[in-house]
Amino acid sequence: MKLLVLAMLLGLSLAQFSPHMKHGRTSLVHLFEWRWADIAEECERYLAPNGYGGVQISPPSESIVITNPWHPWWQRYQPISYNLCSRSGTENELRDMITRCNNVGVNIYVDAVINHMCGAGGGEGKHSSCGTYFNANTKDFPSVPYSDWDFNDGKCHTSSGDIENYHDINQVRNCRLVSLLDLALEKDYVRSKVIEYMNKLIDMGVAGFRVDACKHMWPGDLSIIYGSLNNLNTKWFSGGSRPFIFQEVIDLGGEPITSSEYTGLGRVTEFKYGAKLGKVMRRWDGEKLCYLRNWGEGWAMMPSDKALVFVDNHDNQRGHGAGGASIVTFWDSRLYKMAVGLMLAHPYGVTRVMSSFRWDRYFVDGKDKNDWMGPPSYGNGTTKPVPINPDTTCGDSWVCEHRWRQIRNMVIFRNVVDGQPLSNWWDNGSNQIAFGRGSRGFIVINNDDWILDDTLNTGLPGGTYCDVISGQKEGSRCTGKQVTVESDGRAYFKISNSEEDPFISIHAESKL
Ligand code: QV4
Ligand code: CA
Secondary structure, eight states: OHHHHHHHHHHHHTOOOOOOOSTTOOEEEEETTOOHHHHHHHIIIIITTTTOOEEEEOOOSOBBOOTTTTSOGGGGGSBSOSOSOBTTBOHHHHHHHHHHHHHTTOEEEEEEOOSEEEEGGGOBSOOBTTOOOOBTTTTBBTTTTBOGGGBOGGGOOSSSSBOOOTTOHHHHHHSBGGGEEEBOTTSHHHHHHHHHHHHHHHHHTOOEEEETTGGGSOHHHHHHHHHTOOOOOTTTSOTTOOOEEEEOOOOOSSSSSOGGGTTTTSEEEOHHHHHHHHHHHHTGGGOOGGGGGGTTGGGTOOOGGGEEEOSOOTTTTTTOSSOGGGOOOGGGHHHHHHHHHHHHHSOSSEEEEEEOBOOOOOEETTEETTTTOOSSBOTTSOBOOOOBOTTSOBOTTBOOGGGSHHHHHHHHHHHHTTTOOEEEEEEOSSSEEEEEETTTEEEEEEOSSSOEEEEEEOOOOSEEEEOTTTOOEETTEESSOEEEEOTTSEEEEEEOTTSSSOEEEEEGGGBO
């Protein structure tokens, strides 16, 4: 009996699938490489008022500082210790941000890099973001502290010490990912350091974690780590709330390690989503929007209540990670707005919006030589603040996709239709589709090379609605197109393929 209760408690404590968002909010935004001070401001001035539920932040842990190339974004995926000073700011700034975001109901999710420390080539006496000493040659990280025997090398049997074959599970988990010093997470001691780091952040008020490189860690070790995490801080979350966990596992099929090994522990990033949606939007391989009728599980994706979805992420928007050229990003802004709009309208998964910085792309043989470039920075490598222009866009190469009207309004759409099933699907057998969410919202998309001109059943109560793509409802007027829904729920839509944004979206709160 005691055992049973224990098992039930354990089972409960492992149920870390809810993002614990406030006020009916449903989406998070990855403010990639933003400074803590800017995120705090953004929570108060933009994210809370526009219905964003949370922010994924860049790794807050102390990292290596690389000067060749000059301060690449990926240096932050090479931890030196769990001190909380990084390119985004100090521990005090981090704490201030978490507090201020929580106070306006915007959650913070931390990108936790726990599979490894810096690269084996990291050397001795190199720089780190808090200035602490380390020696990658001797695997000495005194400010954790970790030393030689806290790493996996003894268990890796490849000649390079790196992962050479993704079909060998032991290699993938015990060898070095691109030469990054691989932590021995089966050791109590190593796990205790990781747990201490994550619990410190939980006590500061974060709502959960994006766990980096989970494919490279044993699910059993992760299960123990997650099970040892504190409940969320009751200053902002109800008692007994478990931290939200979403694990980075790239599973496009074809490898022995699958996302299903991790979906029992927490949510998992569904990389098939962006890879396949990219192909559909680009109409590659004969794909068409009408095939999205059974989008989600019907496309061999994981169960919706286990999935964290996104159109692009910080890796595959620049050719790292998975998905290749099919991935749609802000560089293809017209397609991107449609893809993100579709994602936010569709009920599958917990949705993450990407917010990027621009860099000087420089393609040689199809590969971007500048894929390493860090965020907008001063000459000495310090990240610049995010300036806000009078028209509400961001300056200085910060793209701020999350502030694009079409994307922001679809984040609100998702909140308005939350809990409603997909309904009233329509398609023309090609690239024109429409669907609703119960009686709360409806979206129509034209990705064909000809006009869409149809009367469709929206499922919405009769009335005049304001399209939130071409404009939005402001007070009692509409700055965009108007859609008249008849008392039988039918409405006439006309979308030219040459429009700036060939899609229309209306919802209960855009009714005039
Ligand atoms: C290089 C060579 C090695 C060589 C070494 C010598 O590749 O073969 O042995 O130099 O020192 C950077 C460099 C990489 C370099 C490595 C170690 O790009 O060339 O090795 O550092 O110095 C990001 C970047 C990586 C970067 C890493 C660490 O994408 O390029 O590596 O940060 O700075 C798989 C995984 C998946 C992973 C994805 C990218 O299954 O987990 O690849 N995604 C996550 C993050 C990602 C991050 C990491 C994991 C690592 O989303 O941003 O990698 O934390 O699919
Ligand atoms: Ca590992």
